[in-house]
Structures are given as C-alpha cells and as structure tokens.
Amino acid sequence: MATTTRSAGRARTAPTAATAPVTDGHGDQDQADARSRPPLRSTLWRGRRMIRPVLVLVALQLAGWLLSVVPMALAWSLGVSALGGIIAIAAARSARGSSTITRTTAAGSLWLNLAALFGPFGWVAALLWAGGVVMAIPYWHRHKSAFIPASARTTAHAPQADLGDGLSLQQRIWAERVAAPRKALPGSVLGTPEPVTGGWAADVQLVSGEQETATAVNALGKIASAYDKNTAQVMVEPPKNGVNSQARITVIERSDHLTRTRYLEHEGTPIDLSTGIARVGFFADSAPAHWQYWSTTGGAQHGLIAGGTGCGKSGFIGTLLSQGHICPAVVNVLLDPQGGQSQPDWNDHVPLSAMGVEDCMTLLRKIDYAMERRAEYLGRVAWVDERGRERRGKPFLLPTGNPGDMVLLAMLVEEAPLLLKDPTYGGSNGEAVALLAKGGRTWRKAGASENLVTQFPGLEDLVAQPLRSMLIAGGTVVSFRTGDSVSQGMLGMLNDPSKLPQYFDNGQKTHGLGYIVGIDRRQATFRSVIPEDPYGIASRPPAGRLDEVTAAFFDDFDNTLRKAKRTKTVPAPQPAHQDAPRATSGDVAAAVEQTLATSARPLDVAAILHAAQRTATGATLGDVKASLKTLEGEGRIRRQGDLWAPATTS
DSSP, X not given: OOOEEEETTEEEEOOOTTXXXXXXXXXXXXXXXXHHSOHHHHHHHHTGGGGHHHHHHHHHHHHHHHHTTSSSHHHHHHHHHHHHHHHHHHHHHSTTOOHHHHHHHHHHHHHHHXXXXXXXXXXXXXXXXXXXXXXXXXXXXXXXXXXXXXXGOOOOOXXXXXXXXXXXXXXXXXXXXXXXXXXXXXXXXXXXXXXXXXXXXXXXXXXXXXXXXXXXHHTHHHHHHHTTOOGGGEEEEOOTXXXXXXXXXXXXXXXXXXXXXXXXXXXXXXXXXXXXXXXXXXXXXXOEEEEESEETTTEEOEEEEEXXXXXXXXHHHXXXXXXXXXXXXXXXXXXXXXXSOSOGGGTTTSSEEEESHHHHHHHHHHXXXXXXXXXXXXXXXEEEOTTSOEEEOOSSOOOOOOTTSOOEEEEEETTHHHHHTOTTTOSTTSHHHHHHHHHHHHHHHHTEEEEEEESOXXXXXXXXXXXXXXXXXXXXXXXXXXXXXXXXXHTTOSSOGGGSXXXXXXXXXXXXXXXXXXXXXXOOEEEEOBOSSHHHHHHSOXXXXXXXXXXXXXXXXXXXXXXXXXXXXXXXXXOOOTTSOOOOHHHHHHHHHHHHHHOSSOBOXXXXXXXXXXXSTTOOHHXXXXXXXXXXXXXXXXXXXXXXXXXXXX
C-alpha cells in the first residue's frame, strides 16, 4: 500500500507497483539526465530536493547571527516576522494550498524573535535545529520517492487500489486538487474510477443547486492540471443519465492510441444502409465516433464543420466524400467557391460539382429546382408499407441503395463564407443565403443533406442566424481547433474548441483532433480518420448513380436554362449597391412578369421576390405584392393557391 500525506493541498504518494508515478516536478529532461549519470551521482541528483529544509535552517541561523550584530535587533525581527506573515496570508488565499508554508513561517518568525532577545547561540540554536528536523520529517517522507530510480517506477493505466481511507489515488487527487475549498469544483465528489483504453473514467457528483454539468465542462483546464495532463487527454462531458448535477470525466494516462493516425481504408466504416450512420473517428477513450448521413425517422441530416487552418478539417471532408463515393445510396455534391482549390483530389470526380462562385450558384439553383420537384413527387408516390398496405405519399426520402431507387444528395459547401459573403450573391438578403436557408428547411425531406464548411462559425462568416441554427439543430456538428472561444457558443457546444492543444505531449501536431456532437450524444475529444489515398478513392467510379426521376428533373432545369439564355430573357445578376437608385413600380411589375414568364413552374411570393430583385434594384416584398395584384387585375397573371403563374399557363 502506498503511503500518502497531505501537504499544501496536494496528495503526495510514494509509488509502488500498484500506484501511478509521482514525479518531483523537474520534467522528463531531468529524468533522462539522471539516467545517464553514474549510480552515485544519479542518486544524489535525484535527492537534491531533500536538502531544502536544511537550507531553510541555515538561512534562519545566518539571519539570527546577523540580528545579533545590528542595533534594534528586536525591531528588525518583528519587521521580518510581519513580512513573513503577509506572504503566508497571500499563499493561503492562492490556489497552491499553503499549510506547510504557514507553519514554517510561523515557526521561523518565533525563532527569530527568540534569537533577537537571547542571541542565536546555545539553547536557542539547539531549539532551531531540533525543531527544524522534526518539522522536516513529513517533507522528507513525502519526497522519499526521489531516491527511487526512474527505471524502477511503473505507470498504471487502470484505477488504483484503495489507499487505506477508502479512496483511490484518482479520488484523492480529485478531493484535494479539484473539490477542496477555493478549487475548481468545491464540494464535488468523484465516483469509483473504471478502466478505459489507456486510462480511466468516473462519474462526478456536483453540488446540487450550485453547480451544473456546464460548470464541470468549463473547469476542464483546471481538472487537466490537477492530474498533470494536457486538455487532449481529459474529457469532461454530460453523464449518461443526463442529470444536470452530474458529469462524466475521462483521463487518458497513455495517449499513444490517440496520437496514432488512423486511415479510413483500414479503420473507418462504409455507411450503414439500415441506419445512415458511418464511423468517422474515435473518441479519446477509443469509443467510435459517427457521422449520420440520414435518419430512419427524419430523412437527410445536415451538418456544420468548423476549424482553423491546419487543424485537419480538409482531411475530414475527404473522409465524408470518400464514404459517400463508395455508398450506392449516396451521390456526392461538391461546391467549392474557391475555384477547386479546397479539395483538388475530388475535382471532376464528384457526380455533381461546381468550382467558382458562378458555377456554385447555378448548381444551387439546379438542386433547389430538383428538390422542389422531388418533394412533389414524394408527396404523391405510391408505395407499399411493411404491413402490405398500398399507400400514397411519403413524409421523407429514405434511401435504400437498391438499383433505381432515389438516392441521397450529400452536398458539401467548402469555404462556405466565400459564397455567403459574395458581393453579388451574398449578404443577408442575397440569393446564396436564401437558397441555402431554404435548403436547410425543405431539402431534408426531399433527400438532400446540406453540410457547410467554415473556419469561423460566427454570423460574420455564415451571415444569417437562421441558416446556422438549422444546420446545428438538424444533424452533426464537428469543430476542430478554432482561434477563439466564442465559437463554442456559436456551435452549441459545451466544450471550447479553442482550448484544444496544437500539439500532443509527444510533440506531434493534433491534426484531426476536435469535438463532434451528433448521434453519439457525447461532447468529448475525438480524432478523425482520414483517407490514406483520397485520390485513389476518388478515381474509382462512384457507387451511387442519379436515379431516373432526379436526373429528369436536372435535365428539365438545364433545358429551361438553355432556352432562357437563347431568348436572352434572364439577365445576368448585378451587384447590389447601397447607393443604387430604387426601382420604380413599373420596373418591379416588369421584373415580376418576366420572372413568371421564364419560369417552368408556378412560383411563390418569396421566389418571385428573389428573382425580381436581380433586375429591379431595391424591390421590396410590398412592391412585389402590389405588382402581383396589379398584374392579376390586368389579366396578365393568375393565382393558383399560394402560387403565381402567367395567365396563359395551363
């Protein structure tokens, strides 16, 4: 059984084969230097801390001799004692814990005053050294492990044995470094540790009514410090039972499994056609982390991926593209407004792709058109349920992967802010935001997922709050390391991605290390798998092909677009300038009539407004409604429920 003593608010444990090592704070370099010295020098070097009490006694003896030769010795000793008291009080208020400092300061001050009155010789000197040695015995006992060679110390990665008072080493550290007064979570209690890969995990009972799960999550840095780990090796997350006065902590003692790069070809999984779920990484405790492409109860699932430069974001996108590429139920859609530079391995290898802002906008319109037609088709399609009953209309598309069945369109928008902030199509009232926001609301049921990639998830880059909210609420959110802590709240995460370390403890960069919130219902550190040969995967023919119904909708859109270009009825969009003159009522009416005349289908007011604003600068919703009423009265257009069409449309 290990011997444990409390001092300065910390648990010091002499290691045995059953306990984790306790270092003396001098770091790995000192240990390496000690191993390289001859045995005698190595032993003396490791035991250098043991002479500190002796140095304190020598310093007091010298101070006493100095007081014996200066005038007003008692006044000087009282002044030094007062200064020592101030230092002790400051230490008592700090997070270091200071019971030893307080006792030492009080005893030293008392002896100095005696030395000033009676001189530092004879019985006064004997009192100093006898009392000092007695007080130093607990200190020497705590640090006796300094004489144990580093090679003889063993590292345990499982929960420790009982230390004699019913507590394991992990619980003792928690009680003294985390749960003590003025610590991170005063009054909290760590449950019995359970072994996990490379470390241990335990439930935490917080102080009900005063602390909550988020309080524990926000204390991640302090907890990691208490166990002498970096933040990549400690996970604090909600408990399995969801009680808000509890938390779950995992500490990874050995992180080699986390630092090892894992490749999709060897350790990922294809999309499970029965659930729409695929493994895309591993949590720090080796539990698999998943991405959900579609839900059996709600259709396609959206996603948002955030992270700064060099954090492994592009590699993760390659994983999503690879899994969609080899799945017969999925057709990838890649939009890269950066001109194809974001995912060069996948350029020209994705069934539906666009490079550059103009091409991205054309493809967005095309997908929006096809999704509206798909929704109408699915609302009327005949099918037979599991009980053999003939039914008509489906609430959402559930891809099967069977030949001929409708596929899921998995759309990834790389560097989304380049599109959302474009001077022509971007901005809060821009067409890009309108189409993506509409997609977040309506494409899911028609079988298209919308996944945006950004470095910063704030409104400065994503422009519209409703768009960001729909992505966060409708699927999976992944964040790798970000540059600021505000990203935490913007992504709806308890953990702060900006606190993820840039390097592992072995010096390796933490590419692919992040947080994933989704189907696993965890907010814990994970590391993504990446394709070992993304171009090799991309070069193969995709497993999923567009079904005939969707392909016909795309062809219909292309034919309509070609016809509009031949008749030159669709002018090129113009940038909206704030100082541009506002369109007249006649301009708005002409734009509305032209929009309906060139549309292959009836349109609602919102679609008419967005189209009309491209030619009638400054047109408002009120302008469009007034124009619709005027044109209807003149018999030039007609209303079909909530939709509008030219009067000649059948």
